Amino acid sequence: MDMKKFKETALGGVLNNPVFVLVLGMCPTIGMSTNVTNALGLGLATAFVLVFSNVFISLLRRVIPDKVRLPSYIIIIATFVTLVKMFLEKFLPSLNASIGRFIPLIVVNCIILGRAEAFASKNGVGYSALDGLSMGLGFTCSLVILGGVRMLLIAAGFEVFKTAAGGFITLGLLMALFNYLLGIYRNAAKSKLLFNGGNML
Amino acid sequence: MSDVVAQKKTESEHEAEKMMNDTTRELRGDKKSFVPSGGNGKTMNNTLKCVIVLALIALVCVSLLAFANKFMKVEITLDKATSSLINKIAPTGVDDDAAFGERHIQLVDLSKGGYAVSDLDAYNKTYGTSTQKVRALYTSKNVNTGKVTLVVEAEGKGHVDAIVLLIAYDDDNKISGVAVKSQAESYWDKLEGRQDVFDAFIGMSGNITHSQIATSTGATNSLRGMADAASIANGFVARARGESSSAPTEETDEAKLSQLRKVSDASKFTRYTVGTATVANVFKGDNGDVVVEARGDGGSYGKVTLLVRVAGGKVEKVARVPGTDSFDPTDNNDSSVFRNDAVLNEIFVGKTLQEVSGLPENGLAGTTGVTESGRGLISAVKNALEYAASFNSEEKGE
Numbered sequence: 063m064d065m066k067k068f069k070e071t072a073l074g075g076v077l078n079n080p081v082f083v084l085v086l087g088m089c090p091t092i093g094m095s096t097n098v099t100n101a102l103g104l105g106l107a108t109a110f111v112l113v114f115s116n117v118f119i120s121l122l123r124r125v126i127p128d129k130v131r132l133p134s135y136i137i138i139i140a141t142f143v144t145l146v147k148m149f150l151e152k153f154l155p156s157l158n159a160s161i162g163r164f165i166p167l168i169v170v171n172c173i174i175l176g177r178a179e180a181f182a183s184k185n186g187v188g189y190s191a192l193d194g195l196s197m198g199l200g201f202t203c204s205l206v207i208l209g210g211v212r213m214l215l216i217a218a219g220f221e222v223f224k225t226a227a228g229g230f231i232t233l234g235l236l237m238a239l240f241n242y243l244l245g246i247y248r249n250a251a252k253s254k255l256l257f258n259g260g261n262m263l
Numbered sequence: 264m265s266d267v268v269a270q271k272k273t274e275s276e277h278e279a280e281k282m283m284n285d286t287t288r289e290l291r292g293d294k295k296s297f298v299p300s301g302g303n304g305k306t307m308n309n310t311l312k313c314v315i316v317l318a319l320i321a322l323v324c325v326s327l328l329a330f331a332n333k334f335m336k337v338e339i340t341l342d343k344a345t346s347s348l349i350n351k352i353a354p355t356g357v358d359d360d361a362a363f364g365e366r367h368i369q370l371v372d373l374s375k376g377g378y379a380v381s382d383l384d385a386y387n388k389t390y391g392t393s394t395q396k397v398r399a400l401y402t403s404k405n406v407n408t409g410k411v412t413l414v415v416e417a418e419g420k421g422h423v424d425a426i427v428l429l430i431a432y433d434d435d436n437k438i439s440g441v442a443v444k445s446q447a448e449s450y451w452d453k454l455e456g457r458q459d460v461f462d463a464f465i466g467m468s469g470n471i472t473h474s475q476i477a478t479s480t481g482a483t484n485s486l487r488g489m490a491d492a493a494s495i496a497n498g499f500v501a502r503a504r505g506e507s508s509s510a511p512t513e514e515t516d517e518a519k520l521s522q523l524r525k526v527s528d529a530s531k532f533t534r535y536t537v538g539t540a541t542v543a544n545v546f547k548g549d550n551g552d553v554v555v556e557a558r559g560d561g562g563s564y565g566k567v568t569l570l571v572r573v574a575g576g577k578v579e580k581v582a583r584v585p586g587t588d589s590f591d592p593t594d595n596n597d598s599s600v601f602r603n604d605a606v607l608n609e610i611f612v613g614k615t616l617q618e619v620s621g622l623p624e625n626g627l628a629g630t631t632g633v634t635e636s637g638r639g640l641i642s643a644v645k646n647a648l649e650y651a652a653s654f655n656s657e658e659k660g661e
Contacts, residue, residue, distance in 0.1 A: 122320070125316060126316055130313040134316070137321055138320065140324075141328060145331055148332065151335070151337050153335075159447060162424065163447055
């Protein structure tokens with residue numbers, strides 16, 4: 063196994079975090095981050111779709127003609143989104159009542175289509191599954207952090223954070239913090255590479 | 264070294280850029296992307312390959328969903344929350360815990376008999392639509408009087424998703440109470456505090472339009488969903504009690520008679536109550552005329568009710584029933600064209616079900632911009648023709 067590629071893929075959810083770095087999937091991010099439960103539910107639903115659509119697309123990457131790759135990806139992604147919707151309706155009806163309207167929107171979530179096109183269609187099944195898991199967990203964590211911060215602010219009496227405007231403000235501040243910390247990490251990694259000949263991610 | 268960092272940093276940007284370029288090239292119809300080199304035979308082969316691969320992927324995905332549906336199909340069960348709601352609209356005379364724990368409120372298993380409807384899935388296939396269906400039937404027994412009240416759980420499509428109502432009925436199949444089991448409407452706050460809206464359902468039966476419930480709520484689509492749920496529940500409870508079969512129920516009143524005169528010369532009509540979402544009544548004239556009172560859904564323009572005289576599988580005459588539809592009265596096209604019986608007769612008379620199905624929704628009567636209203640009128644006439652065919656075969660069978 064190529065350890066460098068494995069590490070790069072596994073840490074993709076942090077270094078290329080879909081919310082704080084790539085700024086993808088903003089609609090559910092703002093809409094469903096008013097509390098931690100909804101954020102966790104939607105994040106895990108998206109992660110499930112990411113992993114399985116990546117695996118499926120990776121399996122079929124040599125079979126799907128280039129010209130019909132996008133419709134093929136959409137069919138595959140929509141299938142897994144429908145499965146998630148059915149699961150929520152059957153086993154978690156209360157969660158479905160709160161986040162149900164955002165579940166069908168996962169089909170057009172840029173993160174999923176983006177990873178299918180940029181990664182799963184070019185890599186093997188194992189790496190694609192790992193990429194889906196990493197990106198999915200990265201997305202989930204971002205949503206949970208955003209939801210947690212907004213919940214705390216709302217509990218402290220700042221009602222504005224219930225609204226989309228409050229969501230954007232929180233997202234902007236967290237994005238700045240995340241990228242600042244990421245910059246520190248990258249600089250540290252660069253120094254390590256300079257002085258020790260280490261392997262920077 | 265900084266180049267390495269920059270390269271890592273922008274990897275995702277490169278990927279996104281490449282994706283955008285590929286998509287743009289395809290949308291532009293770039294020859295390199297769309298027309299493979301080689302002759303027509305190769306192009307045909309490539310096209311065929313694309314079609315076959317897409318069809319196979321779709322087939323696998325549909326099979327997967329069908330398999331999953333067997334295990335994840337939502338089955339209605341009576342939970343404590345539902346029981347409490349039912350106890351409010353059909354009181355058992357005891358508190359919620361006792362009503363649930365002592366089974367004074369029960370979910371009815373229709374397959375065990377006791378009701379004229381034995382299969383809910385089959386019922387919904389026949390009388391339900393993509394926007395309304397019956398989900399379950401409950402009974403609530405009052406411990407003091409011993410009276411059993413029927414409660415129907417039905418859903419109608421609102422603005423966002425399905426609105427699920429619990430509707431209690433009196434012995435005359437009229438609504439005696441309404442409670443909302445679930446909804447995900449974005450404008451629900453406009454209805455939530457409006458007790459007058461919920462009270463308006465009390466005493467109603469048959470088909471209900473949202474305008475009969477309330478006007479100017481600011482949540483018309485949600486109200487329409489509630490009216491649809493109540494309409495299909497009303498039809499269901501009448502059928503479940505065996506009071507809405509093809510047996511004649513009553514002779515028609517004067518107001519209805521004057522409407523029927525527009526489409527038939529019979530001197531006397533017998534009404535057969537159907538009470539479904541698509542067909543309200545069937546009238547049989549003493550001269551043998553069959554007139555169907557059918558409804559059609561015009562989407563955002565509401566619903567329309569038509570009286571359609573049918574003979575030999577063809578439309579003989581059509582008249583709109585005033586005051587029952589919710590087409591926009593301020594819409595010039597609707598008013599001048601579709602509220603004009605002469606125009607309607609010109610469009611539909613002499614046409615079979617197949618011919619009506621083939622009519623263009625837009626451009627009906629040479630008027631454009633009336634797609635949704637046109638769809639409502641076409642579906643009303645189709646519903647009438649379909650029901651008349653089954654009604655006639657039932658009559659012959661008898």
